Amino acid sequence: MTPRKKKGETPSTDRTRDLEIALEEEKSLSRARNTLLESNIKELNDVYVALNDKLKVLRNRDERIKSFEAQLVRANKLSSLGELAGSIAHEIKNPLIAIQGFAKRIAKTRDLEKVRGYAELIDKEAGRLANVLVKLLDFSRMDEPRREEFDLNDIVEDTVLFMEHHLTRFKGVNVEVLRNSEPVMVSIDRIHIQQALVNLINNAAQAMPKGGTIRISAGTEDGFGFISVTDEGGGIDEEIMERIFEPFFTTKPKGEGTGLGLSLSRKLLETNKGSL
Ligand SMILES: Nc1ncnc2c1ncn2[C@@H]1O[C@H](COP(=O)(O)OP(=O)(O)OP(=O)(O)O)[C@@H](O)[C@H]1O
Ligand SMILES: [Mg+2]
Known part of the structure; x- marks a missing residue:
């Protein structure tokens, strides 16, 4: 806005007035800016407080979810422990009853031959129990994996070497280790992986009563190390998969398999952040 010039005013008072007006305008502009800034700051502060409240609610919820998850994991473990306890009781009860029966028969007979026969049966049933x-002890021991860097190629070779003598009892069964040209480095508990x-x-050996070759190799896929074991047996039927x-x-004859091998192996791999 240009101020209207009054009669008799000199150019110098004119300029002073103009300056005064400009200063006044500037001041009022600055006041307006300040008010705007203050209201912006207040608004931001409100937003900050509201966000902080939301964050608190979210953190709280997060903690509740976490503790709920822990409870679920525990409940799950307990329920599978319960299931396992049931099967264990069953598995132990049968040979125990058999042992009791044979012991009673021994007490009643004077025939030494029969006594020997019963004693043999007791020995067999006790062996099943021990197995x-x-x-089960392996199950209970596996809790804390002691992880270190290993080359899966070495683990395969060492395990096969360790089993060489044991495998001679399977007639016609050979083992072929296909060593990978690259190291397959993983962070694992060596004992756990060897056990599995x-x-x-x-x-694999038990699946080939007529003999055949077990092929074992280590490799990497999608950044994960793996071990592959194949055999030339009949495979696993769809229904029991x-x-x-x-x-x-177990599908093995009574006393030959405990049926714990694969469930134990899977658990061992899972505690090492792997899978079977
Ligand atoms: N390589 C295989 N070929 C064919 N069947 C298999 C093979 N591996 C496992 N199975 C089947 O899976 C079942 C369960 O195996 P698992 O190792 O858990 O127990 P098991 O071998 O019967 O007994 P255990 O391992 O305690 O001596 C076996 O009884 C068998 O029927
Ligand atoms: Mg087995």
């Missing part, structure tokens, strides 16, 4: 208990591998090699990881599921 189950040894594998022993179970898989045993299954879903059940093979159940503790105590």
Whole structure:
């Protein structure tokens, strides 16, 4: 706005007035700016407080979800422990009843030949019990993996070397290790992986009563290390495929398999952040 010039005003008072007006305008502009800034700051502050409140609610919810998850994991473990306890009781009860029966028969007979026969049967049933208990001990020991960097190629070779003598009892069964040209480095508990591998090699050998070759190799896929074990047996029937990881599921004759090998191996790999 240009101020109207009054009569008799000199150019110099004119300029002073103009300046005064400009200063006044500037001041009022600055006041307006300040008010705007203050209201902006207040608004921002309100937003900050509201966001902080939201964050608190979210953090709270996050903590509740986490503790709920922990409860679920625990409940899950307990329920599978319950299931396992049921199967264990069943698995131990049968040989115990048999042992009791044979002991009673021994007490009643004077025939030494029969006594020997019963004693043999008792020995066999006790062996079955011991087998189950040894594998159960493996279950209970596996909690804390001691992870270190290893080349899976070495683990395969060492395990096969360790099993060489044991495998001679399977007639016509050969083992071929196909060593990968590249190292397959993984962070694992060596004992855990060897234990699982022993179970898989045993299954492979047992699956070939007429003999054949077990092929074992290590490699990398999508950044993950793996071990592959193949055999030339009859394979696994579709109907039982879903059940093979159940503790105590076995198709082997009574006293030959505990049915714990695969469930134990899977657990071993899972505690090492792997899978079977
Ligand atoms: N390589 C294989 N070929 C064919 N069937 C297999 C093979 N590996 C496992 N299975 C099937 O899966 C079942 C479960 O295997 P798992 O190793 O858990 O127990 P098991 O071998 O029967 O007994 P254990 O391992 O305690 O001696 C076996 O009884 C068998 O029927
Ligand atoms: Mg087995």
